[in-house]
Amino acid sequence: QSVLTQPPSVSAAPGQKVTISCSGSSSKIGNNFVSWYQHLPGTAPKLLIYDNNKRPSGIPDRFSGSKSGTSATLGITGLQTGDEADYYCGTWDSSLSAGVFGGGTKLTVL
Amino acid sequence: EVQLLESGRSLVQPGGSLRLSCAASGFSFSSYAMSWVRQAPGKGLEWVSGISGSGGSTYYADSVKGRFTISRDNSKNTLYLQMKSLRAEDTGVYYCAKVGGWAPEGYFDYWGQGTLVTVSS
Numbered sequence: 259q260s261v262l263t264q265p266p267s268v269s270a271a272p273g274q275k276v277t278i279s280c281s282g283s284s285s286k287i288g289n290n291f292v293s294w295y296q297h298l299p300g301t302a303p304k305l306l307i308y309d310n311n312k313r314p315s316g317i318p319d320r321f322s323g324s325k326s327g328t329s330a331t332l333g334i335t336g337l338q339t340g341d342e343a344d345y346y347c348g349t350w351d352s353s354l355s356a357g358v359f360g361g362g363t364k365l366t367v368l
Numbered sequence: 369e370v371q372l373l374e375s376g377r378s379l380v381q382p383g384g385s386l387r388l389s390c391a392a393s394g395f396s397f398s399s400y401a402m403s404w405v406r407q408a409p410g411k412g413l414e415w416v417s418g419i420s421g422s423g424g425s426t427y428y429a430d431s432v433k434g435r436f437t438i439s440r441d442n443s444k445n446t447l448y449l450q451m452k453s454l455r456a457e458d459t460g461v462y463y464c465a466k467v468g469g470w471a472p473e474g475y476f477d478y479w480g481q482g483t484l485v486t487v488s489s
Contacts, residue, residue: 293475295413302479303405303413308468314477346413350473355427357403357415357472 262286262347262360269366270337278332278363280347286358290350292330294323297344297362306345307332337367370394372464372480379486384454390447390464390480398422398442401467403476404449406485408460416462417449418472427472432458454487461485 262282270276280292294307305314307323310330322333330347347360375389388404403418417438418427426438437450447464461484465476 290473291475295476297413302463302481303465303476304479305475305477308475308477344412348413348415348475354430356429357405357418357427359405359413359415362412 261351261358262349264345264347264360264363266361267364267366269368271368272337272339274337275333275335276337276365277334278345278347278365279329280331280360281329282349282358283328286328286349286351287325287330288328289352292323292325293348294321294330294332295346295348296341297346299344303346334365339367341365342367370466370478372466372478374462374464374480374483378483379488380454381489382455382487384487385450385452386454386485388449388451388462388464388483388485392445392447392464392466395466397440397445399470401470401472401474402440402447403465403467403472404438404447405463405465405476405479406458406460407463407482408457411460414460418467419447420472421470425472451485454485456487459485459487 291309295303297303310325311323344362373391404416419438435453461482463482464480466478467474468477
């Protein structure tokens with residue numbers, strides 16, 4: 259059981275929008291920044307969003323992040339088949355002094 | 369260009385030891401915290417350990433505390449993970465990750481390609 263809760267899977271058609279939720283507790287998401295990663299099997303994970311809602315250079319604005327209380331959300335608009343991947347949220351657990359990830363969400367673009 | 373290159377894949381017996389290395393280049397190594405993240409077969413990402421830029425602060429997941437030791441040699445731009453008393457559940461791909469700041473609490477902006485560790489008799 260992962261420390262942060264994500265839906266196991268989401269799906270949508272090309273061109274549509276999808277959101278992926280990530281919930282935790284006050285010691286995790288509540289008091290720390292959230293980041294999001296895209297992971298294709300056999301490759302290195304890729305940073306999509308950091309500090310809740312900032313995009314690294316090179317990440318298109320189709321990807322967005324938000325946080326409210328002890329939950330965070332990743333949004334992806336204009337879905338493309340190339341977006342099919344596993345998506346993970348991550349943060350720091352202040353009570354454990356340890357990093358934590360969500361269980362991951364598999365995105366299928368129908 | 370930031371590059372993180374982990375050591376080659378390894379097969380080790382249960383109860384055995386192994387040291388992973390991650391050679392870093394393309395950034396001021398000592399200015400950034402580093403972490404190890406792993407992925408067991410068919411499972412999600414799991415944070416394993418983190419270390420501050422100076423090496424003075426280290427942090428561990430409960431699942432590896434007391435068995436794994438993270439360290440760094442800033443003169444060699446290299447991160448290490450010494451693993452002891454290995455168990456079958458330690459099997460997985462281990463990623464070296466650069467933290468976007470000096471302290472380990474931040475996000476991971478660059479990742480290595482990963483190295484496969486298999487614990488099996």
